[in-house]
Amino acid sequence: MKKRLRDLGEDALIARLLRGFPGGENLRVGPGDDCAVVDPGRGLLRLLKTDAIVEGVHFLPDTPAAKVGWKAVARVLSDFAAMGGVPEHLLVTVAVDPAKPVAWMDGLYRGIRKCLATHGGVLAGGETSRLPSGAMISVAGEGRVERKHLILRSGGKPGDLVVVTGRLGGSIRGKHLTFTPRLNEAAWLVRNLRPSAMMDLSDGLAKDLPRLAEASGCGFEFGEVPATRGCTRAQALGDGEDYELLFTVSPRRWIAAAGQWPKDFPQLSIIGRLCPPGQGASLAGGWDHFSP
Ligand SMILES: Nc1ncnc2c1ncn2[C@@H]1O[C@H](COP(=O)(O)OP(=O)(O)OP(=O)(O)O)[C@@H](O)[C@H]1O
Ligand SMILES: Cc1ncc(C[n+]2csc(CCOP(=O)(O)O)c2C)c(N)n1
Numbered sequence: 001m002k003k004r005l006r007d008l009g010e011d012a013l014i015a016r017l018l019r020g021f022p023g024g025e026n027l028r029v030g031p032g033d034d035c036a037v038v039d040p041g042r043g044l045l046r047l048l049k050t051d052a053i054v055e056g057v058h059f060l061p062d063t064p065a066a067k068v069g070w071k072a073v074a075r076v077l078s079d080f081a082a083m084g085g086v087p088e089h090l091l092v093t094v095a096v097d098p099a100k101p102v103a104w105m106d107g108l109y110r111g112i113r114k115c116l117a118t119h120g121g122v123l124a125g126g127e128t129s130r131l132p133s134g135a136m137i138s139v140a141g142e143g144r145v146e147r148k149h150l151i152l153r154s155g156g157k158p159g160d161l162v163v164v165t166g167r168l169g170g171s172i173r174g175k176h177l178t179f180t181p182r183l184n185e186a187a188w189l190v191r192n193l194r195p196s197a198m199m200d201l202s203d204g205l206a207k208d209l210p211r212l213a214e215a216s217g218c219g220f221e222f223g224e225v226p227a228t229r230g231c232t233r234a235q236a237l238g239d240g241e242d243y244e245l246l247f248t249v250s251p252r253r254w255i256a257a258a259g260q261w262p263k264d265f266p267q268l269s270i271i272g273r274l275c276p277p278g279q280g281a282s283l284a285g286g287w288d289h290f291s292p
C-alpha cells in the first residue's frame, strides 16, 4: 500500500523534507527552533519566522474574522518571544474563497492591525490569492534579538528547572483566538532569569516538552502542571495552542531572580527538571497535523 503523510507523522515528515539542504554562511540557527536566526556578522541577530492558519484546522468558517487576524499575527509574535526577541516587519499572505464576504476580509485586517498596534511590528506587504474553499492566512516576519538575549531550545542542562508561564489546556474555548503573545514576559526573562532554553507551547506540553528536552540533549522529569480552571491534567498536557512560554533555568538563577517576577504577569510554575539523556519520563499525545 502507498505510504501516506498520515502514516509518517508531522515531525518525521519535516525531518524527511529537510534532508540535503546545506546551511548558509550566515544562518546561525536553521530549521528546528521557533525562529531561524541569521547572524549579519555584527550588531543584532535577525529572526525569521513563517506560520500559517487554515480554515477548518485552526479556526472555523464562523469564527469572527477579526479574531482570525489577531491569531494569525499573534502566533508569529509568540515565536519571536520564544527566542527572546521582538518583531519588526511582517508579510501577510491570504488565500481565500472568492465567495467570502468583503466584510470578512475587512474584519481579518482589523484583527491584524489591532495585534500589531498592541504588540509591535509593522505590516510590510503580503500576497493575495484565491482558494477553492475556505481561507488560509500565512504570516511571515523578521525580528531582532540581542546576541546576549538569544535563547534556543538547545541550551538546557541536566538539573535545570522546567518552568511554564500561565495555565495550560482548554484553549479551544476561546484563548486560541485571543491570547496575548508573551513578549513582555520573554523580555523580562532574558534580562532577569536568563533561561537556558525556551520555546512557545503550540502543540501541547506533551509534544513540546519532549522536543525541548531532545533539542537540549536531555531527558526530563515532570510532575504537577498548572491546568486552566475546569481542565483535566490530560487536557493541560494535550490540548495545545496554549501560547505560553516553556523554559528551563538553572536552580541558582531561579533562586536569585524568580522572586522579582512582576505581579501583573501570568503565574510561573515549576513543572519539572531536565535530567541526563535516556533517563526520566516520557510523554505521548499533543497535536500532530499528520497524526500517524
Ligand atoms: N515545510 C517546511 N519546510 C522547511 N522547514 C519547516 C517546514 N515546516 C516546518 N519547518 C521547520 O521545522 C521546525 C518546526 O516547525 P513547527 O511549525 O513545528 O515550529 P514550532 O515553532 O514548533 O511551531 P509553531 O510555529 O506552531 O510555534 C521549525 O524550525 C520550522 O522552521
Ligand atoms: C477548528 C479547530 N480545530 C482544532 C483546533 C485546535 N488546534 C488546531 S492546530 C493546533 C496545534 C497548533 O497548530 P500548529 O502546529 O499549526 O502550530 C490545535 C491544538 C482549532 N484551533 N480549531
Ligand SMILES: [Mg+2]
Pocket (backbone or CB within 6 Å): 033, 034, 078, 079, 082, 199, 200, 201, 202
Ligand atoms: Mg513555536
